[in-house]
Amino acid sequence: xxxxxxxxxxxxxxxxxxxAEIFIALAKAGHNVTILTQEDAAYVQRFKANDITVIDxxxxxxxxxxxxxxxxxxxxxxxxxxxxxMNSRTIANAAFACIGFDxxxxxxxxxxxxxxxxxxxxAYLTHLHPRVDGIACVSNxxxxxxxxxxxRIKDKVTTVYKGHDIAWYQTKPACRERLHIPEDAFCxxxxxxxxxxxxxxxxxxxxxxxxx
Numbered sequence: 001x002x003x004x005x006x007x008x009x010x011x012x013x014x015x016x017x018x019x020a021e022i023f024i025a026l027a028k029a030g031h032n033v034t035i036l037t038q039e040d041a042a043y044v045q046r047f048k049a050n051d052i053t054v055i056d057x058x059x060x061x062x063x064x065x066x067x068x069x070x071x072x073x074x075x076x077x078x079x080x081x082x083x084x085x086m087n088s089r090t091i092a093n094a095a096f097a098c099i100g101f102d103x104x105x106x107x108x109x110x111x112x113x114x115x116x117x118x119x120x121x122x123a124y125l126t127h128l129h130p131r132v133d134g135i136a137c138v139s140n141x142x143x144x145x146x147x148x149x150x151x152r153i154k155d156k157v158t159t160v161y162k163g164h165d166i167a168w169y170q171t172k173p174a175c176r177e178r179l180h181i182p183e184d185a186f187c188x189x190x191x192x193x194x195x196x197x198x199x200x201x202x203x204x205x206x207x208x209x210x211x212x
Contacts, residue, residue: 001081002032004074006090008058009041016043018162019086019109024050025163036090059093062125071097080104084136088126095129106131111138112197116149123149136160186210 005023009016020043027033027050035047039056047054059067071094074080080101085094086109098106108127110116116123127135127150134156137143143159150157176183188207192198 002079003034003082003084004080005033005035005037005084005086006094007035007037007084007086008090009035009043010038010058011041013042014168016041017168018164020047021163021165023047023052023084027052059089062089062092063096064089064093067093068097072101075101075104082107084109091127091132092125092129095125095131098131105133107134107136108132109136109138110142110146112195113142113145114197116146118149118151134158138162 003023003026007019009020023033023035024047034053034055036055036057037044038058039054044054057067057070075097081104083094083098083104083106085091085106091108094106098104110127116127118128124130126132127146130152132153134153135146135150135158137146137157137159138161140159143157147154147157176185176187181187188210190200190203192200194200
């Protein structure tokens with residue numbers, strides 16, 4: 001298959017790696033993968049090393065006429081089977097660009113519960129856009145929530161877990177003494193973007209029950 005990916009990889013290596021490695025795996029499986037992203041992103045060299053074509057193009061805004069025009073020209077000159085749009089900015093531009101190209105399947109990604117509402121006009125620029133053919137959710141909870149929001153593609157909303165390779169995390173443990181943590185202490189670590197939807201406040205509240 002000819003796969004086009006629109007996403008931003010201009011972030012910390014560990015943050016983008018699970019998503020990026022999905023498309024590297026697809027390339028290794030024999031699919032023709034092209035990625036539109038920032039050329040200066042740290043992961044670009046790894047993409048290229050795995051025979052992925054990288055195009056230095058990323059939309060400047062949620063509705064970027066330059067990007068929509070660029071994508072439509074790209075669709076017209078080379079065969080594309082699937083477009084993966086991985087965030088709200090790329091989803092909106094990909095959705096409008098795909099109008100009229102019925103052979104292309106547009107798949108979006110959703111990584112959090114909530115935030116998509118039928119009465120919110122902006123939702124129809126992304127996941128509720130009528131041009132969207134399917135939605136890949138990061139977890140069953142996201143899938144369950146999103147199926148209550150979409151109108152017509154409930155059977156095409158599904159969970160696709162991001163894979164993690166244990167080898168990525170084989171690093172030297174942090175020094176507990178430097179962190180003022182006793183060697184025999186039971187440790188819980190949470191790594192997440194500091195957003196309300198991540199539920200860190202609930203984790204901290206529930207941790208009170210671990211005392212004693």
